[in-house]
Amino acid sequence: MKIIVLVKHVPDAQFDRHLSGGDNTTDRSESILSELDEYALEAALQLIEARGGEAAGNKVIALSMGPAGAVNAVKKSLQIGATEGVHLSDDALAGSDAAATSLALAAAIRHLGTDVPADLVLTGMASTDGETSLVPAQLAERLGLPQVTFASSLELDGGKLTARRDGDSHADTVEATLPALVSVTDQINEPRYPNFKGIMAAKKKTITTLSLADIGVDASSVGLAGSWTAVETAEVRPPRTAGTIITDEGDAGIQLVEFLAAQKLL
Amino acid sequence: MAKVLVFIDTPGAALKKSSLELLTIARSLGEPVVAFNGELQDDVAAGLGAYGAAELYVPAAADLNDYLIGPKAAFLAAAAETSGATVVLAENSAEGKEIAARLGIKLGAGVITDVVAVDPDGTAHKSVLAGSYTTTAKATTPVAVLTVKSNSVEPEQAAAATAPQPVTVELPADATAGAARVTARNEKAASGRPELSEARIVVAGGRGMDGNFGPVEDLADALGAAVGASRAATDAGWIGHDAQIGQTGKTVSPQLYISAGISGAIQQKAGMQTAKVIVAVNKDAESPVFEIADFGIVGDLFQVLPQATEEIKKRRAGH
Numbered sequence: 001m002k003i004i005v006l007v008k009h010v011p012d013a014q015f016d017r018h019l020s021g022g023d024n025t026t027d028r029s030e031s032i033l034s035e036l037d038e039y040a041l042e043a044a045l046q047l048i049e050a051r052g053g054e055a056a057g058n059k060v061i062a063l064s065m066g067p068a069g070a071v072n073a074v075k076k077s078l079q080i081g082a083t084e085g086v087h088l089s090d091d092a093l094a095g096s097d098a099a100a101t102s103l104a105l106a107a108a109i110r111h112l113g114t115d116v117p118a119d120l121v122l123t124g125m126a127s128t129d130g131e132t133s134l135v136p137a138q139l140a141e142r143l144g145l146p147q148v149t150f151a152s153s154l155e156l157d158g159g160k161l162t163a164r165r166d167g168d169s170h171a172d173t174v175e176a177t178l179p180a181l182v183s184v185t186d187q188i189n190e191p192r193y194p195n196f197k198g199i200m201a202a203k204k205k206t207i208t209t210l211s212l213a214d215i216g217v218d219a220s221s222v223g224l225a226g227s228w229t230a231v232e233t234a235e236v237r238p239p240r241t242a243g244t245i246i247t248d249e250g251d252a253g254i255q256l257v258e259f260l261a262a263q264k265l266l
Numbered sequence: 267m268a269k270v271l272v273f274i275d276t277p278g279a280a281l282k283k284s285s286l287e288l289l290t291i292a293r294s295l296g297e298p299v300v301a302f303n304g305e306l307q308d309d310v311a312a313g314l315g316a317y318g319a320a321e322l323y324v325p326a327a328a329d330l331n332d333y334l335i336g337p338k339a340a341f342l343a344a345a346a347e348t349s350g351a352t353v354v355l356a357e358n359s360a361e362g363k364e365i366a367a368r369l370g371i372k373l374g375a376g377v378i379t380d381v382v383a384v385d386p387d388g389t390a391h392k393s394v395l396a397g398s399y400t401t402t403a404k405a406t407t408p409v410a411v412l413t414v415k416s417n418s419v420e421p422e423q424a425a426a427a428t429a430p431q432p433v434t435v436e437l438p439a440d441a442t443a444g445a446a447r448v449t450a451r452n453e454k455a456a457s458g459r460p461e462l463s464e465a466r467i468v469v470a471g472g473r474g475m476d477g478n479f480g481p482v483e484d485l486a487d488a489l490g491a492a493v494g495a496s497r498a499a500t501d502a503g504w505i506g507h508d509a510q511i512g513q514t515g516k517t518v519s520p521q522l523y524i525s526a527g528i529s530g531a532i533q534q535k536a537g538m539q540t541a542k543v544i545v546a547v548n549k550d551a552e553s554p555v556f557e558i559a560d561f562g563i564v565g566d567l568f569q570v571l572p573q574a575t576e577e578i579k580k581r582r583a584g585h
Contacts, residue, residue, distance in 0.1 A: 013533055017395040098377065099370060132379045133360065137335060137367035146446045147335055149364055168461055168508065170453045174334055176446035187507055228376030234401045237393065240558035248565025253573025256545065259561045263543055265522045
């Protein structure tokens with residue numbers, strides 16, 4: 001079984017995050033492997049481990065698109081247990097919106113499936129920087145794969161996939177046939193941490209770097225030039241300032257209601 | 267006048283407020299037309315007319331809800347092409363965004379999500395990086411697809427009502443082939459509370475609830491509010507994951523956000539930052555949440571919340 005897991009190098013959400021430059025693209029210093037992608041990686045590892053692991057010819061390929069630093073997301077994925085890493089990196093990719101990102105990733109996935117097509121493409125439910133959730137659905141559309149998004153459980157039986165998807169008013173059980181694209185939520189599993197053995201083993205694993213030329217994508221169809229949306233202005237939201245702070249002396253609940261009444265919120 | 271296509275998916279007996287908002291925005295951009303999935307009940311048809319829908323497109327197939335996303339996107343693409351709309355509006359739910367995503371690829375159209383306002387020229391306003399920036403963005407393509415957050419505008423009926431007749435739109439033969447199929451659907455018990463992402467008021471609890479969400483739920487019910495929670499509270503199993511607000515949960519921007527027992531670490535702040543008014547109750551005076559609260563109470567939430575709930579009930583009874 002061959003699984004491609006998309007991993008993204010994103011600014012750490014523990015810190016304030018910034019847009020930079022004239023293009024209003026995201027500042028990627030202090031970046032880490034997106035937390036939400038760890039669930040996809042864990043799901044992939046569990047699936048191959050249940051099928052005899054790497055020894056039985058199973059593969060989990062961690063694929064990241066991004067500037068030089070994004071290779072760190074691939075390295076971390078290898079330490080956690082991915083069997084191979086691929087870094088799609090090209091200056092022309094900078095500033096790609098979801099449509100351009102999905103175009104480049106779809107081409108990379110096709111390239112990686114040239115000899116043996118992937119059975120599954122796994123992603124997190126969203127990136128923790130752009131947070132649009134558009135890329136998994138757009139990849140499914142571009143690759144012509146069944147889309148099973150926001151899966152909170154995932155089972156494979158032969159070529160059939162069964163997943164649970166939780167919505168606001170209902171929870172669905174959905175079925176699809178492989179190959180398929182699946183995005184998983186943070187409810188699906190508990191991701192493992194890299195251990196010492198994993199960190200040592202990762203040093204021997206290969207990371208392939210791909211350029212746009214390698215995957216047959218024209219530079220003008222990605223990046224800011226190839227994007228279908230453009231950010232025109234970006235302003236830092238004025239920081240919220242503290243208002244009235246009181247210490248409860250027995251009547252804070254009543255003062256709270258008076259505040260709400262004064263704000264016409266009751 | 268340019269046509270603006272609004273997607274309304276399976277409303278049941280009445281149009282949701284978010285659909286009325288989309289129709290109101292559509293009228294400010296051009297001539298509103300509707301792509302409608304599901305059974306068209308009389309009240310819904312009347313509502314579409316009252317809000318000025320000039321045309322009404324319905325799918326030739328009735329089973330779109332039996333599949334995930336793909337076939338609905340195929341229907342919407344066919345409706346967009348038939349109508350010649352230059353803007354498509356959908357709701358900002360997880361499913362709404364995914365349908366918009368696939369539609370964007372099918373039409374070669376730029377997709378902008380989490381939109382809170384749209385200018386007449388199509389410029390979309392949104393906030394990014396967890397509310398720390400406000401941005402304007404525009405699709406650079408002939409057609410734009412926008413998903414709009416609830417509570418973005420006050421719904422307003424059209425000056426003149428319309429009576430649009432349904433026009434059937436054929437789907438491509440392969441619309442359902444290769445789509446994931448829904449094999450079982452479990453309706454969740456209705457809480458009677460407003461949906462979190464649409465609520466005008468949200469009362470949210472965190473680690474300080476210590477396993478007991480009762481005071482948060484009671485205050486929410488007194489205010490007609492939705493109940494939210496920090497990740498710490500949902501991970502502890504004190505409340506369903508559906509209630510989670512923030513980075514890995516729902517983003518909300520209500521009129522009023524009451525935060526109880528939430529310290530206000532940076533990701534939690536992100537979940538409340540775009541609320542109009544923030545109230546915080548926490549026993550730790552050093553909690554970062556007090557840096558952004560319009561009204562903060564340093565105190566025991568198990569005293570403060572029930573007292574507030576009683577006071578609201580008393581005032582309501584007095585009216």
